[in-house]
Amino acid sequence: MSDSINTNARRVRVSRIALYAILLLAVLFYLLPLIVMLLTSVKSMADIRAGNLISWPQEFLLDAWVKAWSSACTGVSCEGVGSFFWNSFQITLPAVLISTFLGALNGYVLTKWKFRGSDIFFGLMLFGCFIPFQVVILPMAQTLGWLGLANTTTGLVFVHIVYGMAFTTLFFRNFYVSVPTELVSAAKIDGAGFFTIFWRIILPLSTPIFVVCIIWQFTQVWNDFLFGVVFSGGDTQPITVALNNLVNSSTGVKEYNVDMAAAMIAALPTLVVYVLAGKYFVRGLTAGAVKG
């Protein structure tokens, strides 16, 4: 009797060890690119030439990071990616906040203030999620020209808001479907109007879906390259475009350590957002998806 319990326990322990070993391997495999990038970015050029891709650095140097930030050449100018990093913030913050807010408003209307044809309206809006970036480039360039927003940060923000709204509307609409409509009825009887109900009743319930939406939009807008390269002027380019320019403008030697450091700088904000709010992301997604 106790023998069988013992063997059983041992079998469980062995399978546990095997499981964790496999998981550990998988983690290593997925982390490998990041490790290579980090290691390369702190090596000196001599170090890179001497060793192989995953060899340990001879000494840890932050020179490449400093150069990438402030003095690496991106095309003709040699001022690093620092200023473009701030450009990206100037583009991303308003684009994310405005598109998320509009998505919340759309979702509120499409679920709690339904009008004739509102479901068709939502269906058509969903098309926006399936349209590839490339399709909208030409018409959007023309529109921005008419609006006098060509090659400006405002113009690029506008493009991101329009393109992002389909997704944010989808998120909020699906979340608000599960918010009981009786809440809105009760507020109407209490005398509250359209915006009062939105501010006082609906928005305070929306934290999880706001987190999801902000993470999603932040990642999309920050990582965007195509809209950035097409619609922004030289000084207002986002960091993704600058990174591309930095990697492509070589002056004789290919400085892998600087390239890697610049890439890390470009990826840092999205990494931070995920680390800080990642658990809300999963929670919020399921909160929207599962009714009740």
Add this chain to the structure above:
Amino acid sequence: MATLEISSVKKNYGKVEVLKGIDLSINDGEFLILVGPSGCGKSTLMNSIAGLEDVSSGDIHIGGTNVTGLAPKDRDIAMVFQSYALYPSMTVRGNISFALEIRKVPKGEREAEVERVADLLQISHLLDRKPSELSGGQRQRVAMGRALARHPKIYLFDEPLSNLDAKLRVEMRTEIKKLHQRLKTTIVYVTHDQIEAMTLADRIAVMKDGEVQQFGTPQQIYDDPANMFVAGFMGSPAMNFLTCTLECIDDCYGLSVTTSDEERYFLPLQHGDSSLQEWIGKEVILGIRPEQITHVIPHKQEESSVARFTAKVAVAEPTGPDTLVLINLNGQEVDCRVHPMEEKPAGSDMEFMVDMSKAVLFDPKTEKRLL
């Protein structure tokens, strides 16, 4: 507090008629209950009174004012929802004072009003909690508190007790009745529970398929149902419906029934008159409530409305205060309510008496009242 008048209100969803011309009116301070099976239109009617849904035609007057085209907030009503619909992000205090805040009532008055309502409903100790920290019964009280916080003309209750467990439901039912007696407010209350309807209402409107089947006091509805639907819906256990043939013996109208032992009995009708002439020899439906078929009560058995018969007990179900005995008449099951002391075990013969004074007759085709 105010009167409520609903005149020929209709509501269509596309081609589906949900309300087919409703006429109801109640006086100041009356408790109106809309009762009916699900899908009968009672909630739609309630939402139309509240202004949450527009009516297709007809008028609604509250306190003499035509409110048909007005928004909910301009109708001066308060509503308690089935799901309570408490604002999750606000405390109980916030929930109760929200409507006052929207209506720009000064802070001092608001606080006084919250205190008054909280005292009335005994929820003062809960004022700083969020709805998620309350039990079902507490949430129900808060929902009522929110409605009571203003002094609207009419209170609307949409199945407010249906999410509570059985015991709490009975308690809250009594509380609502007490509250109404104290505040003398006009209340419209939707329920599908006929006991709630009987116990609470001054007037009941029994609804089915978007029409009011009968509108009257609880006792009228119970004793004098307009048709088979109302008779069957109100009362638990339900009224017995017995298909039998109308006969006339020596100018006395009555019905003959046959027990499972092939014994024939004649049940004389109390109020039979010549209007029943054309039904002699035809099948009619006798409606008789279980409490009118009892064991033989000595001091009653000599009354003229009483008939006696012996039948075999098929099933006996004790409920405590009395026992429900199932017998067979004309091949149909009939519920009788007897005193537990007089109860006979299943399979044995038992003597019953029927009080025919409250018996009713229905047309088997139209299901309308004949007598």
